[in-house]
Amino acid sequence: MLLNNTHQRHDHRPTFTTPLGQAIAGDSMTVLTSLEPESVDLVVTSPPFALLREKDYGNRSQEDYIDWLCDFAPLVHRVLKSTGSYIIDMGGAYQRGVPVRSLYNYRVLLRHVDQHEFHLAEEFFWHNPSKLPSPIEWVNKRKMRAKDSVNTIWWLSKTPWPKANVSNVLTPYSQRMRTLLKDAKKFYTPKQRPSGHNISEAFGKDNGGAIPSNLLQFPNTESNSTYLRLCETFNIRPHPARFPRLLPDFFIKFLTDQGDIVLDIFGGSGTTAESAELLGRRWKTVELDPDYVKSASFRFLGDRSECEVKVALSAIDAGASPIIAPRQLQLL
Numbered sequence: 001m002l003l004n005n006t007h008q009r010h011d012h013r014p015t016f017t018t019p020l021g022q023a024i025a026g027d028s029m030t031v032l033t034s035l036e037p038e039s040v041d042l043v044v045t046s047p048p049f050a051l052l053r054e055k056d057y058g059n060r061s062q063e064d065y066i067d068w069l070c071d072f073a074p075l076v077h078r079v080l081k082s083t084g085s086y087i088i089d090m091g092g093a094y095q096r097g098v099p100v101r102s103l104y105n106y107r108v109l110l111r112h113v114d115q116h117e118f119h120l121a122e123e124f125f126w127h128n129p130s131k132l133p134s135p136i137e138w139v140n141k142r143k144m145r146a147k148d149s150v151n152t153i154w155w156l157s158k159t160p161w162p163k164a165n166v167s168n169v170l171t172p173y174s175q176r177m178r179t180l181l182k183d184a185k186k187f188y189t190p191k192q193r194p195s196g197h198n199i200s201e202a203f204g205k206d207n208g209g210a211i212p213s214n215l216l217q218f219p220n221t222e223s224n225s226t227y228l229r230l231c232e233t234f235n236i237r238p239h240p241a242r243f244p245r246l247l248p249d250f251f252i253k254f255l256t257d258q259g260d261i262v263l264d265i266f267g268g269s270g271t272t273a274e275s276a277e278l279l280g281r282r283w284k285t286v287e288l289d290p291d292y293v294k295s296a297s298f299r300f301l302g303d304r305s306e307c308e309v310k311v312a313l314s315a316i317d318a319g320a321s322p323i324i325a326p327r328q329l330q331l332l
Contacts, residue, residue, distance in 0.1 A: 015293045015316055017323045018300055021273055021283035025290040028265040032075035040079045041163070041260035041281075044251050044272055046089035046243050066107050072265060073116035079263070083163040085121065085255045086112075086156040089243060092148050099138040099145055105152050112156055119160050122214055124153035126247060130219040153216075155251075168253045170209025218246040226302035227269060227295070230309060236295045239269035248275040256281055270296025300324045 012031050014022035024031060047069055076086050090105040112118040133139045133147035222228060222242060231238040248271060252262055258280040264272035267285035269292060276283035277300070287293045294316055301309045301324060315322035 013319070014321050015290065016297050016300075016312070017321060018273075018277055019323075019325050020277050020281065021285070023267065023270060023273060023293050023296055024284065024286045025288070025293040026286060027288060028286045029072065029075060031284075031286045032072070032079060032265065035079045037078050038081045038084075039261065040263045041081055041084050042087070042252065042256050043076050043080065043085070043263045043265060044087040044248050045264045045266045046241070046268065047266045048241070066104055066111065069108055070111045070116065073112050073118065076265070077116060077118065077158060080158045082159050083161070084158050085162045085164075085251075086118065086154075086158075087251045087255075088154045088156065089126065089151055089247065090154070091151045094135055094138070099142075109152075109154050112154070118156040118158070121155040121157040121160075121162055121164070124155060124214045124216055126151040126153055126243075127215060127217045128220045129217060130221050155255075162255065163257075164255050166211055166254065167208075169212055169250055171212045173210050212250075216247070216250060218244045220244045227298045230298040230301065231295055233306065234309070234313060237291060238295060239292045242269045243271055245271050245275050248272040249279065252276055252279050252281060267296065268292060270299045274299040297324060 012024050012026050012034060015025050016023050080086065088108070090108065093102040093104060094100065095102050109120065109123075113120055127150050129149065131147065131149040135145075135148065138145040139147050220243060222244070227242075228238055230236075248262075248264075252272075252275055256262060260281050262272065262276040262281045262283045264283070264285040267273065267287035270285060270287075273283050273285040273296060285293075285296070287296070294313065297312060297316060298309070301312055304312070312322055312324060
């Protein structure tokens with residue numbers, strides 16, 4: 001259902017709200033400054049990458065990118081709870097004019113740890129198997145390098161002891177493990193490994209799934225999504241750099257509980273917001289471009305008629321901050 005927002009306005013009026021969250025068009029630094037200290041459980045975001053080729057979503061050059069991104073660090077640190085985490089998804093890049101990798105993403109990591117009191121809880125790597133071969137010059141044309149299909153993801157924490165429960169993100173067992181679990185004694189005898197570690201009989205216990213590795217493999221294919229369909233229908237430009245919902249899903253389930261607060265300071269197309277809402281977390285997303293915030297509403301309007309979507313867009317254009325309550329979420 002679509003309702004008028006009668007709640008008291010704050011300094012940063014949301015473009016739209018849902019039962020659990022707010023989507024704000026504005027400057028993330030200003031919004032971060034306005035939030036209460038230690039009020040956020042998880043910040044998960046994918047900032048514009050430090051690419052060599054200028055993109056229409058405003059990526060910066062590698063020369064000033066590190067300083068720009070690190071300016072957010074003390075503000076994020078202030079709003080995080082002591083058990084909170086900061087997830088930054090960063091794509092790789094090359095130095096200009098030569099087939100040599102940039103170290104910008106590692107310099108961002110070191111600055112956050114050395115200068116801004118963050119801890120590296122763990123590094124993750126997101127492999128996108130559907131990514132096209134790039135960069136064109138070194139991979140496609142000269143065939144001197146393999147395609148770049150892995151992003152670095154830094155899991156930073158405010159203290160050495162962030163909230164985390166890997167049991168919430170177990171992966172399906174392999175066929176071999178499923179066979180072993182049916183009759184562990186038949187297929188495996190506990191013994192000491194060459195490393196000196198003892199493998200106990202608990203190895204054959206069904207724990208509901210396998211512990212995931214820090215290599216996350218999620219394809220980034222969205223050619224027929226509701227988001228893109230509605231962008232085309234209503235002639236609104238989609239955000240050009242979207243990550244799959246499985247990515248924020250993983251970290252939200254891993255690092256938060258239901259009712260916790262998730263913040264995305266580079267909200268883009270609203271993928272993190274959609275994930276948080278579906279997983280029962282409160283959320284706030286901030287995006288500088290108002291058109292992208294407007295199109296993010298499509299992630300919560302996929303079950304509506306075109307007429308209802310048009311009403312929601314009209315309310316957004318009028319600055320009414322409509323409340324969008326997705327029907328499918330009312331069933332949860």
